[in-house]
Each structure stands twice: as structure tokens, then as C-alpha cells.
Amino acid sequence: MSSSAANHSVGHRGLDVSALRADFPILQRPMNGKRLAFLDSAASAQKPQCVIDAERECYETYYANIHRGVYSLSQQSTQRYEDVRKTVQRFINAADEREVVFVRGATEAINLVAQSFVRPKLEPGDEILITGMEHHANIVPWQLVAEATGAQLVVAPVLDNGELDMDTFAKQISDRTRFISVVHVSNTLGTINPVEDIIALAKAREIPVLVDGAQSAPHMPVDIQAMGADFYCFSAHKTYGPSGTGVLWGRLAHLEAMPPYQGGGDMIRTVTFARSEYADPPQRFEAGTPNIAGVIAMGTGLEYIESVGREQIAAHEQHLLAYANAELEAIEGFRPIGTAAQKTGVISFTLDDIHAHDMGTILDMEGVAVRTGHHCTQPLMERFGVPATTRASFGLYNDEDDVDALVHGLERVKSLFS
Amino acid sequence: MTDLSELYQAVILDHNKNPRNYRAVDPHNHQADGYNPLCGDQVHIELRADAEGCIEDIGFRGEGCAICMASASIMTESLKGQTLDEAQALFKRFHDLLTDNQREIDASLGKLGVLAGVRDYPMRVKCATLAWHTLQAALNDQTEVVAE
Numbered sequence A: 001m002s003s004s005a006a007n008h009s010v011g012h013r014g015l016d017v018s019a020l021r022a023d024f025p026i027l028q029r030p031m032n033g034k035r036l037a038f039l040d041s042a043a044s045a046q047k048p049q050c051v052i053d054a055e056r057e058c059y060e061t062y063y064a065n066i067h068r069g070v071y072s073l074s075q076q077s078t079q080r081y082e083d084v085r086k087t088v089q090r091f092i093n094a095a096d097e098r099e100v101v102f103v104r105g106a107t108e109a110i111n112l113v114a115q116s117f118v119r120p121k122l123e124p125g126d127e128i129l130i131t132g133m134e135h136h137a138n139i140v141p142w143q144l145v146a147e148a149t150g151a152q153l154v155v156a157p158v159l160d161n162g163e164l165d166m167d168t169f170a171k172q173i174s175d176r177t178r179f180i181s182v183v184h185v186s187n188t189l190g191t192i193n194p195v196e197d198i199i200a201l202a203k204a205r206e207i208p209v210l211v212d213g214a215q216s217a218p219h220m221p222v223d224i225q226a227m228g229a230d231f232y233c234f235s236a237h238k239t240y241g242p243s244g245t246g247v248l249w250g251r252l253a254h255l256e257a258m259p260p261y262q263g264g265g266d267m268i269r270t271v272t273f274a275r276s277e278y279a280d281p282p283q284r285f286e287a288g289t290p291n292i293a294g295v296i297a298m299g300t301g302l303e304y305i306e307s308v309g310r311e312q313i314a315a316h317e318q319h320l321l322a323y324a325n326a327e328l329e330a331i332e333g334f335r336p337i338g339t340a341a342q343k344t345g346v347i348s349f350t351l352d353d354i355h356a357h358d359m360g361t362i363l364d365m366e367g368v369a370v371r372t373g374h375h376c377t378q379p380l381m382e383r384f385g386v387p388a389t390t391r392a393s394f395g396l397y398n399d400e401d402d403v404d405a406l407v408h409g410l411e412r413v414k415s416l417f418s
Numbered sequence B: 001m002t003d004l005s006e007l008y009q010a011v012i013l014d015h016n017k018n019p020r021n022y023r024a025v026d027p028h029n030h031q032a033d034g035y036n037p038l039c040g041d042q043v044h045i046e047l048r049a050d051a052e053g054c055i056e057d058i059g060f061r062g063e064g065c066a067i068c069m070a071s072a073s074i075m076t077e078s079l080k081g082q083t084l085d086e087a088q089a090l091f092k093r094f095h096d097l098l099t100d101n102q103r104e105i106d107a108s109l110g111k112l113g114v115l116a117g118v119r120d121y122p123m124r125v126k127c128a129t130l131a132w133h134t135l136q137a138a139l140n141d142q143t144e145v146v147a148e
Helices: A015-021 A049-062 A070-093 A106-121 A142-147 A164-172 A196-206 A252-257 A290-309 A311-328 A356-365 A378-381 A400-417 B009-018 B065-081 B085-097 B107-120 B122-137
Strands: A100-105 A127-131 A154-155 A178-184 A209-212 A233-237 A248-250 A267-272 A277-279 A334-337 A347-351 A369-371 A389-393 B028-038 B039-050 B055-063 B145-146
Touching: A049 A070, A049 A290, A049 B055, A070 A100, A070 A267, A070 A290, A100 A106, A106 A142, A106 A178, A106 A233, A106 A248, A127 A142, A127 A164, A127 B122, A142 A154, A154 A164, A178 A196, A178 A290, A196 A209, A209 A248, A248 A252, A267 B055, A290 A311, A311 A347, A311 A400, A311 B107, A347 A400, A356 A369, A356 A389, A356 A400, A356 B065, A389 B145, B009 B065, B028 B122, B039 B065, B055 B065, B065 B085, B065 B107, B065 B122, B085 B107, B085 B122, B122 B145
Parallel strands: A127 A154, A127 A178, A178 A209, A209 A233, B028 B145
Antiparallel strands: A100 A248, A233 A248, A267 A277, A334 A347, A347 A389, A369 A389, B028 B039, B039 B055
């Protein structure tokens, strides 16, 4: 870990955000002549210098392909790559590092589970239960296996405040439910779902559960053993690491019983033209040369989060959420979409009848980067009767100045469109 | 970079708020739906061309950002009474204006010239051209066009 990641003072007022901001080179650049207020970490987080350095250091000093060469570079690359499994194990409190599979991201993780774990179990009429607030990445993989097997996708409704309708969810679990896949934190609404309650319901009927942790891993402590899920996944690019890499965690007994997702090198024990014998997990699911430097830098990003403190990050983002809600609600015509009692630092909203893309362009000119559109949750947009929303989302480097810039930008939007 | 007040000038904001020809065309002999999956903008166009290929009437409906709505509204105003060939030529000149920063605003574009500021915002050019791509689909008797 680089020195920049260490020793952040955490006083009673929370994080030393100005020190943290100094760790992120991109936040030092102006945007359209203004201070950059980056409020789109739910789409992808910016990278601290230590992550950038870790990737560069790999290529500059010890890079070689892993699990192959007997020479020193390959040994060192292999060691650093494999060490990240221990980092991930600690980060999510997994029981065994062999349960940590490196994938391209949460999307690939869900597809892997859908194809290798769920699809072989499905018969026509079987059901897969998801929620109405899923990202497309937790909808489409299940539609693919449903179409291939004749299984049905069952969708639990979302309440007006953006919370999951747990009463209906509980009733939707049936004798035909073969798998439950739920988002831990909604990327559009910020809703933190009661995954422990969901898992308890599922366990009572021996139904395995996948928790999509793309929006929880960066923002709150995650203890996978306490949670009790069967699978959990996240993407490194949202945990301040590089894009193109991420983690699937699965119970070892499940992984050991699963066929490979892709075939290739590095995932086999022996190959003949008659048949191949597959490697044990996690290698069984890591065919081909992976994103070696990316995985190593992902580990650095997770260590960075740990050094800042996950409780502290969560508390800081809650503080910003409360501050932003108060400021934004003072703007006439502001309508938040998603007001669950348990939320992360995500604010989706509409403003009068001004289209999100007009807001996005005007805010950009004020140096404010927000997401606009359907956030890869089109069914959820339909649920709330809006074609698009504007979404501001917080990361550990955001501060009240960023919120003030958003509020100022929205006032500019209103004056232009009045 | 065009100033924001030039991108969102009064004519555009007016057409967004009070879109012209925002209605069905009955009867019509061409129609198409346009959709931009990236931003969710949707435009439906109906038009009636006479035997000589002259646009007698054209209307649109849909939802989208101010640039998309204003562009569709101004397009319908500009096309009424034009031949289909003239409409194609106008689209080409309009498209050139939006994709070439050096191009002078051609007086023959008329009110469409107010959309020139969009060319400094590459992510928004599709918003301004969606209605025109939908028009092309309608004239080619495709019923759907997806612009990305």
C-alpha cells in the first residue's frame, strides 16, 4: 500500500476529506473552469494514487503471466495476484480464500452463477425470484437461463418510498423457487435491502441466495458469514480500483459442485482430446490470462478503503446524504425518487418537468458530474413513472462543497428553464 | 465552447415548452417511432405526403430533453410544404451543421440554425437528430428506428 493510503485522521467530525481528496489526482483538475464536483461514484468511483501506482508498479517492476513460469517475475506476479484473495477474504470476511473468484465484474459474476450453478438445476415451471429494483445485470442473466429452460422470472414489487415490499416478497417464495437473486443496495434508489431477512426466509426453504454487492461493498462494512448468503459479488471499479475486474464469492461447497463457466487455459488439471479434468475452485472459474495488474490494483483499492475505515466512510456518506436532502428539498420542484429509511448516499430526483439530460449538461458546465438517464434500471423507472432521473451519488471523497455546487447548479437549471 | 445560454436559447426553450405540431396526422401515409436507448428519448412521427411527394402535413409526439423536443418541433415547422427530396437535402445540411464545428450557419436552414450550439456538446447531438432519423425511417417506410 502506498503511504498516501495510511493514517487518515478520523476525528469526531468524521473523515478528513480534504486529505482524502488529495489522494485522488483527477479531483485536482478543474472541470469546465470550475472545481470538479464528482457525484457519480455509483456508476464508477475515481482512483486514488495508490491504486494507479499499484497497477503501474506491476507493469514496471514485476509483471509476467501467472501460474505458469518458473522464473522470478512470474513467481512474484503470481504471489501478488494470489495475495489479493486474502485481501478480499478479509474485506468481506469470507471463511476461505478459495471462495474468492476473480471475474471481470459483478455482471460476469451473476452470469457465472446463472449459467454454472442455477441453469443445470432448472426445470420448466421453476422460478427465480428477484426484486423490482434490480440493475439490468441482475435481470437479463436470469431471463437468459429462464428462456433456455422454461423457468419463470418472478419479480417482487417495490413500495412507493423505494423499499422492497417484503410482505409480498415472502409470499412470492414458492415450492418452485429455485434461486433468489437480490441487490444489496439499489444503484438508482440507494435503498439498503434487508438481505439478512431475505436470506432467513430463503434458508427456511433451502433456497440459495445471491446478493449483488456492487453498491454495498464500497460503502459499508460487509460480513459475508454473518449475512449468510450463498453468493456475493462486486466490481473493483466501484471500490476505487480498476475497471474490468471484480469478485465472485461463493460457498466452497457450491463452487466445488459447479461446472466451469468458460473453458481454456489455467482452469484445468489435465487435458486430453478425449476429456479434460478441471482444476479446483477458484481456478476452475478463471480460464485464460486474467487482468493480472487489475486484480493486484483492486487489492490496493480494498486496502485503501480499509485504511480510511468502512464505518467512517458509511457515517461520512450518511452525513452528506442528510445535508444534501435538506439543501435539495428547499428547491421548489425537487422530487426525490427513493426515500427508504435505510439508504446509502444516492439521491435520484426529478426537478419540475425539466429533462434529466438538460440538467446533466447544465450541471456539467458548473463542474458537477451526475448520472442522468435510466441507470440501467428501466423497469424501475417505469415503476416510478419517470423516463429518466438525475442521480447524485457520494463517495468517500465528496464533501459539502460538492453538494453546494449541485444545489447552485440546479438553481442555474431552474433560472434557465423558468 | 458555446455558452449555455446559447445552447438553451429562448427559441429552443419556447419550442420545448410549447411544441408545434404536437399531434397525430390523420390521415397519414408515413409514420415511424424513434428511440434512443441511451437516454430514453422517444419520438413518434406521422406525415402525409401528396402524389407529387410534397409534405402536406406532419406532426410528432414523444418525450425527451429540451433539445430533442425543440428539434422535433422546429423540424415539423420547417418541413411543411417541402418535397421529400427537399426534406432529405435539409437534413443533410442540418446534420453537417451539427457535426462540423467550422461550418457557418447556412441561412437556408432558417430556424434550425438555433440548434447549432449542440455541436459543442457531442453527447447531445443524438438528441437533436433523433427526430430527423425518425423522419428518414418514416420516409423509407421502416416503422422503427433506434439511434445510438
